[in-house]
Amino acid sequence: MSPAASSRWCPTPEQLMILEELYRTGIRTPNASQIQHITAQLSFYGKIEGKNVFYWFQNHKARDRQKLRRKLGNQLQQQQQQQQLYNHHNLHQLQQNHPNYFEPPAACAFHQLSHHHSSTFLSHEGGLEGARAANYRWKLEIPEIRESNAEKSMMMYEQHDWMMLMNVSSLPIQCSSNSSTITTARPLKTLELFPLTATNLKEEE
Amino acid sequence: MSPAASSRWCPTPEQLMILEELYRTGIRTPNASQIQHITAQLSFYGKIEGKNVFYWFQNHKARDRQKLRRKLGNQLQQQQQQQQLYNHHNLHQLQQNHPNYFEPPAACAFHQLSHHHSSTFLSHEGGLEGARAANYRWKLEIPEIRESNAEKSMMMYEQHDWMMLMNVSSLPIQCSSNSSTITTARPLKTLELFPLTATNLKEEE
DNA sequence: GCAAATTAATGATTTATTCAAG
DNA sequence: CTTGAATAAATCATTAATTTGC
Numbered sequence: 001m002s003p004a005a006s007s008r009w010c011p012t013p014e015q016l017m018i019l020e021e022l023y024r025t026g027i028r029t030p031n032a033s034q035i036q037h038i039t040a041q042l043s044f045y046g047k048i049e050g051k052n053v054f055y056w057f058q059n060h061k062a063r064d065r066q067k068l069r070r071k072l073g074n075q076l077q078q079q080q081q082q083q084q085l086y087n088h089h090n091l092h093q094l095q096q097n098h099p100n101y102f103e104p105p106a107a108c109a110f111h112q113l114s115h116h117h118s119s120t121f122l123s124h125e126g127g128l129e130g131a132r133a134a135n136y137r138w139k140l141e142i143p144e145i146r147e148s149n150a151e152k153s154m155m156m157y158e159q160h161d162w163m164m165l166m167n168v169s170s171l172p173i174q175c176s177s178n179s180s181t182i183t184t185a186r187p188l189k190t191l192e193l194f195p196l197t198a199t200n201l202k203e204e205e
Numbered sequence: 206m207s208p209a210a211s212s213r214w215c216p217t218p219e220q221l222m223i224l225e226e227l228y229r230t231g232i233r234t235p236n237a238s239q240i241q242h243i244t245a246q247l248s249f250y251g252k253i254e255g256k257n258v259f260y261w262f263q264n265h266k267a268r269d270r271q272k273l274r275r276k277l278g279n280q281l282q283q284q285q286q287q288q289q290l291y292n293h294h295n296l297h298q299l300q301q302n303h304p305n306y307f308e309p310p311a312a313c314a315f316h317q318l319s320h321h322h323s324s325t326f327l328s329h330e331g332g333l334e335g336a337r338a339a340n341y342r343w344k345l346e347i348p349e350i351r352e353s354n355a356e357k358s359m360m361m362y363e364q365h366d367w368m369m370l371m372n373v374s375s376l377p378i379q380c381s382s383n384s385s386t387i388t389t390a391r392p393l394k395t396l397e398l399f400p401l402t403a404t405n406l407k408e409e410e
Numbered sequence: 411g412c413a414a415a416t417t418a419a420t421g422a423t424t425t426a427t428t429c430a431a432g
Numbered sequence: 433c434t435t436g437a438a439t440a441a442a443t444c445a446t447t448a449a450t451t452t453g454c
Contacts, residue, residue, distance in 0.1 A: 006431085006432085007431070007436095007437095008430095008431060008432085008435090008436050008437070009436065009437090010432085010436090011436095029424085051436095051437085052436080052437095055435095055436060055437060055438090056435095056436080058425090058436095058437095059435065059436065059437085060435095061425090062425075062426070062427090063434095063435080065425090065426095066426095211446085211447080212421095212422095212445090212446070212447090213420090213421050213422070213445085213446060213447070214421065214422090215421085215447070215448090216421090234439085256422085257421080257422095260420095260421060260422060260423095261420090261421080263421095263422095263439095263440090264420065264421065264422085265420095266440090267440070267441070267442090268419095268420080270440090270441095271441095
């Protein structure tokens, strides 16, 4: 009965509490160092990774907004005049394609809101300088590719998985020629890179 | 007089060409290792980071779709019958919400294709099993928050900076440093390697 | 010809939507 | 049904094209 490493993070009550507290405090979109910090703190209460923190804030923010939107949407049932006015005014073509867009104006408003908030809590914090200076390390454990149902859908590409610390500038990738490999030079590599097979299958029409 | 490190990546013609070729070949959403490879290869032609590659594909895919959508949108003014038929036939619930989803099947196909490709040049690691084993460290340098115009918009949160390279596995990236005339005119075998056969029309006329 | 001023492309972020585990 | 995870759409911001007046 090993823990069997469930495929997704399950926040402990403590973690959740802290996260919510942080959110209440005003943190909406933590940056790298903030995430690092939070993760470190929360890791005391249980297993957790940076991406969990990241996603949590993303989702929480989004859903919070969603609720708010709904609530407001109901409240302002009668003020739709404005709505229509607005709609009629600055409308992109794409809205044609999204007839189910409930409240485009709301969305717009939210953008602004968003900006406002971030600047708000950033200003008060004023403590990013310190963070900004240093380098941080992250241990990235390979994300346990879920092959559970792999047979069906092949596998998922988690393209987010790679997004990270690309600043690997130090990167030894820098062509370690020293060994023989050179001979082939780039053309060959290129070849490897490009499976010219198939190629067809354009997404067109 | 340093180059002053422009704030955003500017692909060299070679890099661009290769990327486009890859795209044409079918790569839409490269995974971690693919991005690694591509980045390594392209780094020979100029400064480049993984995230550039990632973003490039994201944007290219999106804008390609955009164009296509527009085009089709015009073309299919009268063919909406088919659409409806299709929609009615193999429909997930979500398609209700996205009546404007033109080619869900295409998307699917690409995933498969993509997978095929990756396995093609990742075959040496015999799949993902090998990769999954280890943990890796990455140095995360705080991304040099651009404060250039900070006073106006405070700062940007680059939350993407942290997400990255989860999968990084065996990293077979063998670059060739080689001492050829790198400076300006690289031969760019790659180009020659790819018969730019235009069986598929250019994106838009 | 050549810069300042505009516009078009496109790299980089942020937000909204969807998928699927529990 | 809730929510972590992933993807796609929309948006912002900067660079390259280009126009324009001189």
